[in-house]
Amino acid sequence: xxxxSLYPLRFRPIFKRAIWGGRRFETVLGKRLPSGDDWSExxxxxxxxxxxxxxxxxxxxxxxxxxxxxxxxxELLGRDHPQWRFxxxxxxxxxxxxxxxxxxxxDAQAAKLSPPDLGKxxxxxxxxxxxxxVIYAGLEPDVDRSQLEAAIRQGRCESCLxxxxxxxxxxxxxxxxxxxxxxxxxxxxxxxxxxxxxxRLFDWNRLGPDGKLRPLRIDQGLDMVDFRRGPIEPQTPQPxxxxxxxxxxxxxxxxxxxxxxxxxxxxxxxxxxxxLMVCEGRVTVxxxxxxxxxxxxxxxxxxxxxxxxxxxxxxxxxxxxxYLP
Numbered sequence: 475x476x477x478x479s480l481y482p483l484r485f486r487p488i489f490k491r492a493i494w495g496g497r498r499f500e501t502v503l504g505k506r507l508p509s510g511d512d513w514s515e516x517x518x519x520x521x522x523x524x525x526x527x528x529x530x531x532x533x534x535x536x537x538x539x540x541x542x543x544x545x546x547x548x549e550l551l552g553r554d555h556p557q558w559r560f561x562x563x564x565x566x567x568x569x570x571x572x573x574x575x576x577x578x579x580x581d582a583q584a585a586k587l588s589p590p591d592l593g594k595x596x597x598x599x600x601x602x603x604x605x606x607x608v609i610y611a612g613l614e615p616d617v618d619r620s621q622l623e624a625a626i627r628q629g630r631c632e633s634c635l636x637x638x639x640x641x642x643x644x645x646x647x648x649x650x651x652x653x654x655x656x657x658x659x660x661x662x663x664x665x666x667x668x669x670x671x672x673x674r675l676f677d678w679n680r681l682g683p684d685g686k687l688r689p690l691r692i693d694q695g696l697d698m699v700d701f702r703r704g705p706i707e708p709q710t711p712q713p714x715x716x717x718x719x720x721x722x723x724x725x726x727x728x729x730x731x732x733x734x735x736x737x738x739x740x741x742x743x744x745x746x747x748x749x750l751m752v753c754e755g756r757v758t759v760x761x762x763x764x765x766x767x768x769x770x771x772x773x774x775x776x777x778x779x780x781x782x783x784x785x786x787x788x789x790x791x792x793x794x795x796x797y798l799p
Contacts, residue, residue, distance in 0.1 A: 475541075478533045480549050480777040482762045485527035485539065490515035493682060496570030498661045502602060503566065503771025515567055518773040519749060521560035522668050532763030552745040552778025554798045561592075562728060562796060564749055564773055565664040566601075569656040574688070575610065575631065575676040579698045580650035584671055593650040595727045596666035597709075599794060600644040601753055604659030607640040611706035612652050619696055622653070626676045626692055636705035645709040645722040645730070651700030663751050665796045667727055673698055724799065731795040735787040743782035746797045750774045755791035760784040 487505060495514030499505040507513050519539065520527045526538040534542075539560050548555040567573075578594035579587070598609070613622065617634045625631040635653065638646075640660055648654045653675065656662065673695030674688070682688045711720035711732065718739060723730040733739070735757060742748055750759075756767040759774060760783055767788055768774055776783055785793070 475534065475537060475545060480534075480546060480779050481532055482759045482780070482783065483532075483534070483775040483777065484530045484762070484764055484768075485519055485773070485775070486530045488517040488520060488525055488527065489513055490517065493680070493688075494569055494571035494573050496568045498568045498570075498602065499566060499771070502661060504769055505771060511570075513568060515565050517563065517565050518751070519560070519562070519564040519775055520668070522563060522670055525670075530764070546777075549779035550777045551747055554746065554778075559668055561668050561798065562749060563666050563668045563670075564751065564796070565666070566771065567598075567656065567660070567662050567664055569658060569660045569662070571680075572658045572678060573656045574674045574678070575635070575653060575655045577653050577673050577675060577695050577698045578650050578669070579671055579673075580700075583698055584669060587671065591671050592667045592669040594667050594669040594671055595648065595650045595725065596664055597645060597647045597723050597728075597730055598656070598662040598664055599722070599730075599732075599753065600640050600642055600660060600662050602661040603640045603642055603644075607659040608637050608657040609640045609644075609646055609660070610635045610637055610653070610655040610657065611646055611648065612636045612654070612704055613701070615704045618701055619699070622699070623692065623696055626690075629679050631676050638708065645711070646706060647709055647723050647725065648706065649700075649703070649725070651698060652703055652706060653699055654706070663753065663794060665728060665730055665749070665794075719795075726799060729797055729799050733793045733795055735785060735791045735793060736789075738784055738786045740782040740784050741795060742776055742778070742780055745778050747778045748776040749796040750776065751794040751796070753792045753794060756788050757791040757793060758786045758788060
């Protein structure tokens with residue numbers, strides 16, 4: 475593999491099922507799904523334990539992302555080499571029903587787990603929202619541990635949660651330690667740290683497929699909540715030095731830009747790898763061995779060693795660009 479030059483990488487998605495999922499990965503994003511109406515997550519780029527993304531096209535087809543990080547890490551990651559795993563996990567989520575109320579640990583808390591893991595700061599970008607869809611993001615002011623715990627154990631917690639209406643294009647950053655949930659009717663792109671540590675605090679008194687309440691991890695989860703953090707509001711896009719590009723997120727875990735392309739542009743050349751997610755339209759990427767446009771719902775990893783890469787919208791595209799700070 476060492477004698478093969480890196481190129482724009484597409485990966486086979488890893489589909490997950492959950493009671494709250496649907497089929498919009500197929501009906502909206504054009505992915506081919508097996509039968510069933512509960513497809514909840516499409517892991518697009520993953521280097522997390524057994525969930526390994528595999529290259530789909532070109533001479534590296536079949537290679538796992540973990541193998542690329544281990545054997546071609548400097549070319550892949552550039553200035554962010556070395557890493558023990560690819561540090562971001564890229565997903566789409568289909569919330570036909572409301573997701574459970576959750577919290578994720580920060581890096582220090584996750585490092586103490588067995589086995590150790592990364593913390594989980596994440597960001598959602600809304601691709602589709604049904605009327606009256608909401609996002610639960612953080613706690614109302616002055617809600618403390620005893621209040622939240624009492625509300626959860628009494629089977630009611632909405633009064634403790636900050637609720638925001640959700641609309642297409644909204645971007646919500648969820649730092650580790652934040653109580654959160656996606657409401658019903660949302661299809662979102664998610665960029666997060668490469669962790670899968672989740673503590674389910676509340677599940678809306680919903681029964682699982684076995685007719686029983688799904689298990690909760692209330693005590694452990696409450697230990698992870700940052701009660702100093704209050705309500706979370708959608709991000710306010712910030713201008714950049716490119717007229718086509720707005721900055722949605724800049725935090726210590728990742729940067730997320732949104733590019734609205736009406737004409738060809740270049741990306742990269744900053745010794746970083748870049749992850750592209752198409753939110754609208756389609757775009758061709760120079761050097762892509764698939765020799766086909768990347769459509770809405772498509773993702774791609776551009777290795778740092780490629781330098782500047784030309785993107786050509788057909789005729790217009792909206793693309794998320796995620797990279798390490």
